[in-house]
Amino acid sequence: MTQKLDPNRPDSPGVSREEGAGASRAQSRPWVQEALAFIDSHLDGDLTLPHIAEALRVSPHHFAHVFRLAVGVAPHQYVIRRRVERAKELLDTTDLPIVEVALSVGCANQSHFSALFHRVTGLTPHCYRAAQQAKR
Numbered sequence: 001m002t003q004k005l006d007p008n009r010p011d012s013p014g015v016s017r018e019e020g021a022g023a024s025r026a027q028s029r030p031w032v033q034e035a036l037a038f039i040d041s042h043l044d045g046d047l048t049l050p051h052i053a054e055a056l057r058v059s060p061h062h063f064a065h066v067f068r069l070a071v072g073v074a075p076h077q078y079v080i081r082r083r084v085e086r087a088k089e090l091l092d093t094t095d096l097p098i099v100e101v102a103l104s105v106g107c108a109n110q111s112h113f114s115a116l117f118h119r120v121t122g123l124t125p126h127c128y129r130a131a132q133q134a135k136r
Helices: 023-027 030-041 051-055 061-070 073-093 099-106 110-121 125-134
Strands: none
Touching: 023 099, 030 051, 030 061, 030 073, 051 061, 061 073, 073 099, 073 110, 073 125, 099 110, 099 125, 110 125
């Protein structure tokens, strides 16, 4: 069920044009903070736009619009970045096989994960891990 927005409600998912940019806007809205926390806690699962919006009880279109204004990137791009960041942490701090890292950040298989990781970082997960180990 989609929630009706009340512009007079302080926690309404709307974002005014008068607010600051990027992180300051995200921090000024409890609703956006809730979305960021939800995404971070569900990186290993299904994080489609409809799924996230449903969890926050808003329409997918409205969620995408407000999220982009508040955070500065589309929800899908944010999810990809967070998944790659989490994967980097796992590659840096564990000896998990790359396929396990892929599954733990919500990728269906190692091939998809490697392509995604390479697109974002310019390195394959294997090369990234090797480079990090060489730094130690």
